[in-house]
Amino acid sequence: MSTAQVPALLRFLTQDAKVPLAVAIGKTPELQKANLTSADQIAKADIQVLQDIFKDHKVAKQILNAGKRVSKKRGAPTDSTATSPQKKKKNASITKESAPFEIESSLSLPTSSSPDSELQEMVIVTNRAPLVLAFAICVLKYTMPEQPISSRLSLAQALVSANSRSKAVSLGIENGQSAEQEGWGEGQPVVRVLGREIRVLKRWDYNPREGQPANWSPSENSDSNTVSVDDFLGRADIDDPDKMPPLWGIDLEAARSSQGTTGPEKKTGVLPIFTAESARSYLLRSVSNAQVTTAPSKSKPNTANGLEKEKSVACLLSVIDSVSRSWATNLKKGELDRRAWAWYLKVRPDVQSGVQGWGQKGQVKLSDILALRNEP
Known part of the structure; x- marks a missing residue:
């Protein structure tokens, strides 16, 4: 999955499928392995595959339905009422009570892998x-x-x-x-x-790292366009008194x-x-x-x-x-x-x-x- 697809997949899971961001982040590698990296691909997936990944039939069905809904909207280009990414953000599950890691993740900016x-x-x-x-x-x-x-x-x-x-x-x-x-x-x-x-x-x-899932770690890929956790959390030691x-x-x-x-x-x-x-x-x-x-x-x-x-x-x-x-x-x-x-x-x-x-x-x-x- 290209780095440009990761934010789009996370936006789909959290905003369209209403999956908590921490869960979405943790399941991204498994979705990648199953070649389910977009709403269109998820819409065509077997619900059993999603259930095996998310370990919950209700959540799997929720994600599958969201994929079908988004895919259907994209298939109707004359629909002038389609919701822009900026408007969708208002419906995101991020609130002031969300963990700092979730807040920082939601603010991450789009990346490009274009040469x-x-x-x-x-x-x-x-x-x-x-x-x-x-x-x-x-x-x-x-x-x-x-x-x-x-x-x-x-x-x-x-x-x-x-x-x-x-x-x-x-x-x-x-x-x-x-x-x-x-x-x-x-x-x-x-x-x-x-x-x-x-x-x-x-x-x-x-502490921007508060709420960070245990299985989320900086990418070891040497590609300069690869997004690591430090790109949106910063590289500070929160307990170091000499750091700003x-x-x-x-x-x-x-x-x-x-x-x-x-x-x-x-x-x-x-x-x-x-x-x-x-x-x-x-x-x-x-x-x-x-x-x-x-x-x-x-x-x-x-x-x-x-x-x-x-x-x-x-x-x-x-x-x-x-x-x-x-x-x-x-x-x-x-x-x-x-x-x-x-x-x-x-x-x-x-x-x-x-x-x-x-x-x-x-x-x-x-x-x-x-x-x-x-x-x-």
């Missing part, structure tokens, strides 16, 4: 903010390897928000001091993400908006954070393949459009990760962080300057990003 020869030919369409988000998520994996995916998403979104406000001020869209300049978040620790200081909250009581704990990026502008600006006591209350879920959702809906974006959006079901965007995001993250990984062994973390911003500036979409270009989409050649691996 460089295919990625070199691909052109995506996006605007600048999602591209910054993608660069930050990938680079944080190497500059702050102890951070789980929830923290990387939150920190990356904090960077995007800060950059967006700075840009709005420079264009005259907003004025006045930022919440940071007014002292909101004062006293909170600071980390640097792509050259910008971000105020953070430390999550001392959060998981972090949240603080949303200082939201803090100021919700509590007002009068009185210094207002700056010490509970601070809102940038949620990982919103950052992930924003990225997945903001990147498209240039070869398919010329068609009207209503010409395809929402599910097909969502899958195309997900594949585009996977390819984008793959090439940025490739660049980051190639330089991580030669650069110190601070230098890698600084250089990543320069990389973004080299490949960002070419849009109109000034207010006319605000939020405008443009094309990005993945070959230009891959070329960064060989820059002097």
